[in-house]
Amino acid sequence: xxxxxxxxxxxxxxxxxxxxxxxxxxxxxxxxxxxxxxxxxxxxxxxxxxxxxxxxxxxxxxxxxxxxxxxxxxxxxxxxxxxxxxxxxxxxxxxxxxxxxxxxxxxxxxxxxxxxxxxxxxxxxxxxxxxxxxxxxxxxxxxxxxxxxxxxxxxxxxxxxxxxxxxxxxxxxxxxxxxxxxxxxxxxxxxxxxxxxxxxxxxxxxxxxxxxxxxxxxxxxxxxxxxxxxxxxxxxxxxxxxxxxxxxxxxxxxxxxxxxxxxxxxxxxxxxxxxxxxxxxxxxxxxxxxx
Amino acid sequence: xxxxxxxxxxxxxxxxxxxxxxxxxxxxxxxxxxxxxxxxxxxxxxxxxxxxxxxxxxxxxxxxxxxxxxxxxxxxxxxxxxxxxxxxxxxxxxxxxxxxxxxxxxxxxxxxxxxxxxxxxxxxxxxxxxxxxxxxxxxxxxxxxxxxxxxxxxxxxxxxxxxxxxxxxxxxxxxxxxxxxxxxxxxxxxxxxxxxxxxxxxxxxxxxxxxxxxxxxxxxxxxxxxxxxxxxxxxxxxxxxxxxxxxxxxxxxxxxxxxxxxxxxxxxxxxxxxxxxxxxxxxxxxxxxxxx
Numbered sequence: 001x002x003x004x005x006x007x008x009x010x011x012x013x014x015x016x017x018x019x020x021x022x023x024x025x026x027x028x029x030x031x032x033x034x035x036x037x038x039x040x041x042x043x044x045x046x047x048x049x050x051x052x053x054x055x056x057x058x059x060x061x062x063x064x065x066x067x068x069x070x071x072x073x074x075x076x077x078x079x080x081x082x083x084x085x086x087x088x089x090x091x092x093x094x095x096x097x098x099x100x101x102x103x104x105x106x107x108x109x110x111x112x113x114x115x116x117x118x119x120x121x122x123x124x125x126x127x128x129x130x131x132x133x134x135x136x137x138x139x140x141x142x143x144x145x146x147x148x149x150x151x152x153x154x155x156x157x158x159x160x161x162x163x164x165x166x167x168x169x170x171x172x173x174x175x176x177x178x179x180x181x182x183x184x185x186x187x188x189x190x191x192x193x194x195x196x197x198x199x200x201x202x203x204x205x206x207x208x209x210x211x212x213x214x215x216x217x218x219x220x221x222x223x224x225x226x227x228x229x230x231x232x233x234x235x236x237x238x239x240x241x242x243x244x245x246x247x248x249x250x251x252x253x254x255x256x257x258x259x260x261x262x263x264x265x266x267x268x269x270x271x272x273x274x275x276x277x278x279x280x281x282x283x284x285x286x287x288x289x290x291x
Numbered sequence: 292x293x294x295x296x297x298x299x300x301x302x303x304x305x306x307x308x309x310x311x312x313x314x315x316x317x318x319x320x321x322x323x324x325x326x327x328x329x330x331x332x333x334x335x336x337x338x339x340x341x342x343x344x345x346x347x348x349x350x351x352x353x354x355x356x357x358x359x360x361x362x363x364x365x366x367x368x369x370x371x372x373x374x375x376x377x378x379x380x381x382x383x384x385x386x387x388x389x390x391x392x393x394x395x396x397x398x399x400x401x402x403x404x405x406x407x408x409x410x411x412x413x414x415x416x417x418x419x420x421x422x423x424x425x426x427x428x429x430x431x432x433x434x435x436x437x438x439x440x441x442x443x444x445x446x447x448x449x450x451x452x453x454x455x456x457x458x459x460x461x462x463x464x465x466x467x468x469x470x471x472x473x474x475x476x477x478x479x480x481x482x483x484x485x486x487x488x489x490x491x492x493x494x495x496x497x498x499x500x501x502x503x504x505x506x507x508x509x510x511x512x513x514x515x516x517x518x519x520x521x522x523x524x525x526x527x528x529x530x531x532x533x534x535x536x537x538x539x540x541x542x543x544x545x546x547x548x549x550x551x552x553x554x555x556x557x558x559x560x561x562x563x564x565x566x567x568x569x570x571x572x573x574x575x576x577x578x579x580x581x582x583x
Contacts, residue, residue, distance in 0.1 A: 006405060007403070009487075021420065024428075024455075026416075030427060031431040033435075102327040103573075111565040112515070113536075115533040119554060120337055120554070124333065224408070228518055232521075263430045264431065
């Protein structure tokens with residue numbers, strides 16, 4: 001095979017992928033960090049204002065509220081989804097009919113559009129017609145009834161169950177496949193050494209899948225920082241920014257207030273914050289695993 | 292099904308412990324079944340409610356419909372242009388899928404099987420994409436689309452969908468193709484088959500399992516996407532299913548049976564696909580996620 005033909009083939013085959021990827025993923029990220037230094041309304045001339053968008057972001061209480069809400073989402077995912085998924089995976093990693101049924105059931109929400117998920121939960125939480133308040137009424141706890149999504153104090157927490165509900169399936173499957181990759185002789189060795197139950201779990205099984213747990217944590221973080229659809233559908237970031245996330249804040253600033261430069265600055269901050277969080281979690285989990 | 296199934300346990304030595312263990316198992320499985328039911332309940336509730344009249348929806352939220360209102364589905368379909376939304380979703384998802392498969396399988400073949408400089412750099416460049424939050428590109432993409440005149444066209448969705456599917460797809464395919472033994476294509480080269488021939492007649496058929504993983508993962512993303520469609524499409528004739536459903540709910544807020552019927556119709560295709568290809572979907576999810 002002559003090398004010129006190979007080289008031509010390599011270039012020809014890689015070009016479409018590189019072009020599409022660069023143009024629609026990479027360039028926009030660079031571009032938005034460039035626009036973040038401008039005051040721009042989307043039409044007319046953009047005015048260079050240096051770091052002023054970032055200065056405004058830092059002084060903006062809504063930004064900090066949004067970041068706090070994102071952190072709440074990260075915590076709910078890491079400490080809500082992962083333990084539930086892990087426990088389910090421990091008991092479900094063999095596969096008889098019942099186990100397969102439960103696995104499939106837990107996974108189903110993963111294939112639904114977040115719009116539908118958001119709308120279903122809107123109905124569940126609806127103050128007048130929602131089944132949650134209906135249930136509380138029937139249970140004789142009418143004073144527990146709340147305006148779940150329009151009460152600024154609880155709205156962000158009301159968003160946690162749909163978040164957990166829709167993503168537990170993903171982590172369940174990830175953990176199950178990690179368990180199945182543990183070689184069988186390690187189980188045998190543990191058995192011979194007399195490790196059983198919780199002891200085996202903590203000193204054999206968990207360390208074996210620790211790298212998977214680390215990846216799951218990264219997924220939780222990047223996934224939570226990406227959340228937008230569910231919240232946009234359920235509350236649009238309201239009431240009074242109580243459920244604002246970085247992404248909804250970016251969306252609202254850009255497409256409702258027409259501040260493209262400011263929105264770009266938030267976009268860039270989202271990328272930076274994601275990287276910081278992921279780096280931090282890597283550092284933390286690698287420290288605990290070395291111990 | 293799973294090659295590394297757990298070894299059978301030795302029988303418990305102390306016979307006296309068998310009873311409590313059975314009890315423990317029983318409680319565990321009851322609890323798990325309950326958990327599964329609880330997970331499925333919102334969907335079950337959605338489907339039964341979509342057959343109810345408004346009055347029944349208010350008064351008996353947990354009961355099965357006393358008379359099944361199939362008309363909800365007919366009315367929802369007709370009054371919301373759902374047919375059009377389905378059509379748009381099929382076009383956009385289908386075109387994105389074809390483009391993704393063609394572009395990624397070629398790139399993955401080259402990255403996995405052919406020697407060239409900067410290979411590592413190119414692969415890293417693609418893989419980084421998995422960490423980029425989609426929404427951070429919404430503003431610049433919107434501006435880009437506006438400037439090249441693609442806003443409100445199928446391409447405004449097809450191109451970014453493909454671009455964001457690329458990192459995972461290339462990763463899954465490259466990893467899979469790297470594990471194929473060299474001899475297979477060497478024999479073909481000796482027979483005089485060119486690079487294109489090897490790609491079409493050997494690599495594509497061989498990578499079918501990985502391709503189906505990519506197909507399922509990407510399809511779910513394309514079909515369910517909301518944010519890109521929300522920002523890039525405002526023309527009502529081009530709206531995809533998630534967008535149409537969200538709009539429908541705004542317009543028919545008080546007609547619960549209708550809205551729920553529209554939602555039920557919208558989730559049927561993905562649930563159907565999921566039930567049909569369950570094992571593959573799960574494998575695909577892990578391949579796409581674990582190795583990310």
